[in-house]
Amino acid sequence: MKAFKHLFFAGMFWLAFSSLAAQDSKDVAAIKAVIEKETTSFFNVNRKDWEDTWLQVPYAYWSYSDSTGTSFIEGWEGIQKSFDDYFKTQKSSRTIDVAHQKSEVKIERNWSSIRVYGTGAYVRYTQKVNDEIDRDETSQIRIMEKKDGKWRVVCVGAIASYPE
Secondary structure (H helix, E strand, O other), rough: HHHHHHHHHHHHHHHHHHHHHHHHHHHHHHHHHHHHHHHHHHHHHOHHHHHEOOOOOOOOOEEEEEEEEEEEEEEEEHHHHHHHHHHOOOOOOOOHHHHHHOOOOOOEEEEEEEEEOOOEEEEEEEEEEOOOOOOEEEEEEEEEEEOOOOOEEEEHHHHHOOOO
């Protein structure tokens, strides 16, 4: 009887753990898809899809730092207003630098860490945008929240990596 109890509890533990692992892998895949959509819609100047990837809350945060300077924006209203000119002046299907209109943008990502904490997640990766423009590789973080079953970006941090 003792052996049966031990086997029963071990089986229940294994079942609970395996279902958590399966859920975690679904969340990781969904998180990666949102980040891909966020980046792709930004480069394709698709404001609606880009905004759809964000949780539009007062505590949203965006930051970027490279050799030209550092900037940050607090709150969804600030983020939306700051990117207003970009989405109004850039044209779809064209790279950001109009001198290189014929180049195709390819994005390479190396995922470093994706940690899911219930309805929150921490994501860290490096990203290289490959086109005819010499762009810096960036180290990026995303803080994500899951609301109404969908993962959304709450915080973006991107820092350029400098060659050694």
